[in-house]
Amino acid sequence: MPESTDTKRDYRDTVFLPKTDFPMKAGLPQKEPGIAARWETEELYKELREARKGREKFIFHDGPPYANGDMHIGHALNHTLKDIVCRTQNLLGKDAPYVPGWDCHGLPIEWKVEEQYRKKKLDKNEVPAKEFRAECRAYAQHWVDVQREQLKRLGIMADWDNPYLTMQFDSEATIVAELMKFAEAGNLYRGSKPVMWSPVEETALAEAEVEYEDITSTQIDVAFEIVESPVPELVGAHAVIWTTTPWTIPVNQAVAYGPEVEYTCVSIEGKKYLFALPLSGEFAERADLPLEYKHRVWTGKGSDLAGTVARHPIYNLLKSRRPGLDPGQGSSSGTADEGSTTPDQVRGDGRNGEMEKALAFYANPRPFLPGDFVTTDSGTGLVHMSPDHGEDDFLLCREHGIEPVFAVMADGRYRDDWEWLGAGDVDAEGKERRRSVINKPFNAPEGPICSDLREAGALLSASEDYQHSYPHSWRSKAKVIFRCTPQWFVPMDKPILEHVDNRAEQRWESEGGAQEPLVTLRQLAMQAIADTRFVPEKGRNRIGSMVEGRPDWVLSRQRAWGVPITLFVKNGTGEYLQDRDVNARVIAAVREEGVDAWDDARKAEFLGSGYDPDEYEMVSDILDVWFDSGCTHAFVLESGRWPEMQWPADLYLEGSDQHRGWFQSSLLESCATRGRAPFNQILTHGFTMASDGRKMSKSLGNTIDPLKVMEQYGADIIRLWALSVDFTEDHRIGDEILKGVGDQYRKLRNTFRYLLGALDGFVGDMGDTGAIPELEVYVLALLADLDGKLRQAVDDYDFNTYTRLLVDFCNEDLSAFYFDIRKDSLYCDGPDSVRRNAYRTVLDILFHALVRYAAPVLVYTAEEVWGTRYPDGGSVHLLEWPNVPGVSADGAKWSTLRELREDVMEAIEPLRRDKVIRSGLEADVVVPASMVPDGFTDADLAELFITASVTRGDSEAVTVTRTSESKCGRCWRLLPSVAEDGDLCDRCEPVVAQLDAAQ
Known part of the structure; x- marks a missing residue:
C-alpha cells in the first residue's frame, strides 16, 4: 500500500540554510556608541597611523569649523565628506592623516559672550580686557569639546586627542609670525577706505561675513542747485540725484555724471531740472511732475558738464537756522583737519567753533566729476558722491583731491560735532534727532533727513517702496553700511x-x-x-x-577677541x-x-x-x-607638532561659500609668503536644503538636527545620506528622504547578513577559475568592473557615484540576480558539490571586497560585519583595498541573458497574481530561440530563470504555463525525476543518503 503523503519525511534538517548571529534589525543608535568607545579605548587612529607609516602620503588639511554651537546638518555633511576622503585614501594604502581643527577667535564668540553680559546688565567695556578674553577662550573651548564628541559620534576618525585650535598659544604665535x-x-x-561695517557689532566685516537679504528702502530724488557751469543755461538749474540711502546725503561732496550719457535740462513749473534723458520719464513719474519736452532748455553729453559746480541742498537751511555766522569759502575737501580725524577720535569733543566748520563744509562747492560707473539703468543718471560711504565714490573723489570726512561713528550715528544730525541737532521738543543711520525711521520719508530736505525745498520725491538686495551681518542679522575708516590692508597689486x-x-x-x-x-x-x-x-x-x-x-578688526x-x-x-x-x-x-x-x-x-x-x-x-584661518596651513602642515603632516596639502575641502572665505584667505596668505597656494586640489560641496528645496530655518520649523537623527536612526544613516546625494550641488534632506535612505541601508545590511550566513563555517579556495561555472566567472568579472569604477570614483572624489555603485551592485547584481539564482545550490547541493563550493568561494571574495568598500561609508556597520565573522580579526578600518581577481567575461552575452530573464519574470507575474501558480518554480516557460545566447542549455536557463523548465520556440514572445511535474520534497523544484510530490529528485536523493550515512 503506498505511503501516505502525510507521513512522508520532513527534509528541512538536510537543507543547508544560512546561519549567522548578525541580526537583521540594526539597532544602530544602541550599538554605535559602544563601537565608538572601543575605537577610542584601542586608539584605532594611532594604530592606523602606525600601520601606514612610511607609505605614500595623502595630506588633507581640515578647514576649521567655528567653535560656536552644536553640530548642525551642514557640519555632518562636511565632516562625513572629509572622513570618507581620508578613509578611502587610507584604504588605498596611503598614509592619510586627519588632524581636525577649530576657528576660535572673532566676533561670533565675542558676540555670544557680550550677550551673556547684556543679560546680566553688564557692560563689556567695564571688564578688564584680559578677563573678557579669558571668557571668550573658555566659551570657545566649551564648544570645541562639545563638537568634538558629536563628531566622534558621527564616526569621524581623526586625531581627536591632538586637534589644532587657532587660540592655542603656538597657533597665535604662528599667526603673528605670518x-x-x-x-x-x-x-x-594703513589707509582709509570704505569697508563693510556693522554698526551693531562696531567692526569692519569681510565679504565672507556678510549675507544678502531683500529689503524695502526709501528712494528719494534730491535737487542740487547749480551755481557755476560752462553751460550758461544750467546756472541756477537743479541737478537731480537719486539715492536709496538718504543717510549718505549729509556727507555728499560731489556729483558724478556719465561722460557718454545724454542729459537734458527741462523747465518745469518755473524751475529747471537736469537729469539723464533716457531716465526722464521715470523721474517725472516719481516726482509727479508734468514733463513737457517743448520746455527743454538744454540737451548735451555728460562730457559737457565738466567744470559744473553745485551747492549742497542743506546749506541754506542750516545757515537760516544759525543767522550771523559767516562760514567763509571753505575748501572742496572739507575742514583742514578732518582728513586725519576719525569719528571715533572726535567723539565727545566740545562744539566751540564747530558750527563754522560745519557750515564751511556745506558751503564748499560740489564739483561735477566724470564717472565710468554711471549708467542709465535706474535713477536720474546723476550720482551723488559720498567718499565716506562708497567704493566708487571714494576712488573718484580721491582722484580729484576730495577726502572723506569721517562723519559717521562706529555705532552708526553722526559724530557729536557734526552740525546736521549730530549731537546738538534737536527737534522742537528738545529731543536729539541723531540716530543710527541704518535705523529705518531715520531714513523714512518723514524722518529727519527727508524732512529737512523738504524744508529746504530740495526733496522732489520720497517713497518707501524700493525693493532690492542689501548686505547684512550674518551674525547679528543687522544691516551693514559702507564706512570709511582707517584700516590695515594687504595690497593686491x-x-x-x-x-x-x-x-x-x-x-x-x-x-x-x-x-x-x-x-x-x-x-x-x-x-x-x-x-x-x-x-x-x-x-x-x-x-x-x-x-x-x-x-x-582688509586685515583689521576693531574688537577684543x-x-x-x-x-x-x-x-x-x-x-x-x-x-x-x-x-x-x-x-x-x-x-x-x-x-x-x-x-x-x-x-x-x-x-x-x-x-x-x-x-x-x-x-x-x-x-x-x-x-x-588663512594661516592654519603654517601651523598644522609645517610646525612639526604633527610630524605626519607636510606642506602643501593635497586637498582642501569645504562648502562652496569658502571660495570667498577660507580658500581665498589661505590662497592669498600663502601666495604672499610662499609664492604658491598651500593646496593642490580644492573640493567643494553645496548646501543642505529642506525636502521642499527651501533654505532651512528654525522659524519655518524645517531644520533637521543630526543629533536627533543619530538618536533615532544612527550615524551610519546620516553618512549614507550624505554620500548618496550629489553633494557638489545644493541638496535636500527630510523625514521621507531619510526613510528612503533607511531602506537603502536595510538592503545593504541584508546583503552582508546573507553573506555571513552563507559563509558560515566556510574554509576554502576557489582554485582554477577555468574550472568553475560560467555564472561565477561572470560575477567575478562584475566585481572586477566595480572595483575599477570605485577606484575611479575615489580619484574623482565622486562619492555619490561610489555609494550608488556599491548599493546597485549589492541590490541588482547580487541580491536580485546572483544570490537569487544560487540560493538553491547553496541550500540543496551536496557538501562536495563543485558548484556549491565555487559559489561560496565567490561569496568569500565578495565579502572581503564589499566589507572594505563599505567601510568608509558605513563605518559602524562594516565594523560590526567584520567582527561578526572575525571576532579576533582587529578593525576593518585597518584593512587595505581588496585584491580582486582580474577575471573577464562576455558582458554582452550576459546582458542579453539578464534581459531575457527579466522578460520571463514579467511573463510569470500575471499567473502568480491570479494564483495559477505560486512561484516561477511551477512554471514551464517557452522563450524565443533567437533571444538565447550561445552556450546555454535548457537546463541552464531553467536554473538561471528559477523555473520548472525552459524550452525554445519560434515565437517572439515568452509564454508561460503551469507545469505538470511533481515537487521534490527537499528542494521544492518540480522536475521529471520526481515520481510524486514529496519524493526526492535525482540531485537531492544522493545528498540525503550521504547525510544519513554520516549520521
Whole structure:
C-alpha cells in the first residue's frame, strides 16, 4: 500500500540554510556608541597611523569649523565628506592623516559672550580686557569639546586627542609670525577706505561675513542747485540725484555724471531740472511732475558738464537756522583737519567753533566729476558722491583731491560735532534727532533727513517702496553700511615676488619670446588658481572671478577677541616699525602667553634699547579672523607638532561659500609668503536644503538636527545620506528622504547578513577559475568592473557615484540576480558539490571586497560585519583595498541573458497574481530561440530563470504555463525525476543518503 503523503519525511534538517548571529534589525543608535568607545579605548587612529607609516602620503588639511554651537546638518555633511576622503585614501594604502581643527577667535564668540553680559546688565567695556578674553577662550573651548564628541559620534576618525585650535598659544604665535612676514616685506599699509561695517557689532566685516537679504528702502530724488557751469543755461538749474540711502546725503561732496550719457535740462513749473534723458520719464513719474519736452532748455553729453559746480541742498537751511555766522569759502575737501580725524577720535569733543566748520563744509562747492560707473539703468543718471560711504565714490573723489570726512561713528550715528544730525541737532521738543543711520525711521520719508530736505525745498520725491538686495551681518542679522575708516590692508597689486620665502617657485609668463615675472599678489593668486585642480571644475571660475576683481585685503578688526596686529607705529609719520629683533621678541612672548602678551605695559620690553617707547603707538586692532584661518596651513602642515603632516596639502575641502572665505584667505596668505597656494586640489560641496528645496530655518520649523537623527536612526544613516546625494550641488534632506535612505541601508545590511550566513563555517579556495561555472566567472568579472569604477570614483572624489555603485551592485547584481539564482545550490547541493563550493568561494571574495568598500561609508556597520565573522580579526578600518581577481567575461552575452530573464519574470507575474501558480518554480516557460545566447542549455536557463523548465520556440514572445511535474520534497523544484510530490529528485536523493550515512 503506498505511503501516505502525510507521513512522508520532513527534509528541512538536510537543507543547508544560512546561519549567522548578525541580526537583521540594526539597532544602530544602541550599538554605535559602544563601537565608538572601543575605537577610542584601542586608539584605532594611532594604530592606523602606525600601520601606514612610511607609505605614500595623502595630506588633507581640515578647514576649521567655528567653535560656536552644536553640530548642525551642514557640519555632518562636511565632516562625513572629509572622513570618507581620508578613509578611502587610507584604504588605498596611503598614509592619510586627519588632524581636525577649530576657528576660535572673532566676533561670533565675542558676540555670544557680550550677550551673556547684556543679560546680566553688564557692560563689556567695564571688564578688564584680559578677563573678557579669558571668557571668550573658555566659551570657545566649551564648544570645541562639545563638537568634538558629536563628531566622534558621527564616526569621524581623526586625531581627536591632538586637534589644532587657532587660540592655542603656538597657533597665535604662528599667526603673528605670518603677519610679520607681510610687515617685513612691506606688504602692509594703513589707509582709509570704505569697508563693510556693522554698526551693531562696531567692526569692519569681510565679504565672507556678510549675507544678502531683500529689503524695502526709501528712494528719494534730491535737487542740487547749480551755481557755476560752462553751460550758461544750467546756472541756477537743479541737478537731480537719486539715492536709496538718504543717510549718505549729509556727507555728499560731489556729483558724478556719465561722460557718454545724454542729459537734458527741462523747465518745469518755473524751475529747471537736469537729469539723464533716457531716465526722464521715470523721474517725472516719481516726482509727479508734468514733463513737457517743448520746455527743454538744454540737451548735451555728460562730457559737457565738466567744470559744473553745485551747492549742497542743506546749506541754506542750516545757515537760516544759525543767522550771523559767516562760514567763509571753505575748501572742496572739507575742514583742514578732518582728513586725519576719525569719528571715533572726535567723539565727545566740545562744539566751540564747530558750527563754522560745519557750515564751511556745506558751503564748499560740489564739483561735477566724470564717472565710468554711471549708467542709465535706474535713477536720474546723476550720482551723488559720498567718499565716506562708497567704493566708487571714494576712488573718484580721491582722484580729484576730495577726502572723506569721517562723519559717521562706529555705532552708526553722526559724530557729536557734526552740525546736521549730530549731537546738538534737536527737534522742537528738545529731543536729539541723531540716530543710527541704518535705523529705518531715520531714513523714512518723514524722518529727519527727508524732512529737512523738504524744508529746504530740495526733496522732489520720497517713497518707501524700493525693493532690492542689501548686505547684512550674518551674525547679528543687522544691516551693514559702507564706512570709511582707517584700516590695515594687504595690497593686491604691489610687486611682492622678491619678498616671498625661498621655497617659492619662480613662475614666468611667456609672450612673444619675452619673459616677465609674476610680481603682484593678484597675479600669483591667479596663477595658483590655474595650477589647482577643482572638483567640481566650476569652482575655478568662482574663486578666480573673486580674486581677479577683489579690492585690497582688509586685515583689521576693531574688537577684543583675536590675534592683535602686533605693529608699532611711529608717531607723526604713521610708518610701522620693521625690525626682526623686535618682531622676534613679540612672537616669543605670544608663544609663551598667548594674545594677552600684547600689552602696553610691555612696550619698552618689546622695543628694546634701540627705540624710545614714547615715540611709538602699539596698534590696538585685531586681525580679521579669516587671516587666522588663512594661516592654519603654517601651523598644522609645517610646525612639526604633527610630524605626519607636510606642506602643501593635497586637498582642501569645504562648502562652496569658502571660495570667498577660507580658500581665498589661505590662497592669498600663502601666495604672499610662499609664492604658491598651500593646496593642490580644492573640493567643494553645496548646501543642505529642506525636502521642499527651501533654505532651512528654525522659524519655518524645517531644520533637521543630526543629533536627533543619530538618536533615532544612527550615524551610519546620516553618512549614507550624505554620500548618496550629489553633494557638489545644493541638496535636500527630510523625514521621507531619510526613510528612503533607511531602506537603502536595510538592503545593504541584508546583503552582508546573507553573506555571513552563507559563509558560515566556510574554509576554502576557489582554485582554477577555468574550472568553475560560467555564472561565477561572470560575477567575478562584475566585481572586477566595480572595483575599477570605485577606484575611479575615489580619484574623482565622486562619492555619490561610489555609494550608488556599491548599493546597485549589492541590490541588482547580487541580491536580485546572483544570490537569487544560487540560493538553491547553496541550500540543496551536496557538501562536495563543485558548484556549491565555487559559489561560496565567490561569496568569500565578495565579502572581503564589499566589507572594505563599505567601510568608509558605513563605518559602524562594516565594523560590526567584520567582527561578526572575525571576532579576533582587529578593525576593518585597518584593512587595505581588496585584491580582486582580474577575471573577464562576455558582458554582452550576459546582458542579453539578464534581459531575457527579466522578460520571463514579467511573463510569470500575471499567473502568480491570479494564483495559477505560486512561484516561477511551477512554471514551464517557452522563450524565443533567437533571444538565447550561445552556450546555454535548457537546463541552464531553467536554473538561471528559477523555473520548472525552459524550452525554445519560434515565437517572439515568452509564454508561460503551469507545469505538470511533481515537487521534490527537499528542494521544492518540480522536475521529471520526481515520481510524486514529496519524493526526492535525482540531485537531492544522493545528498540525503550521504547525510544519513554520516549520521
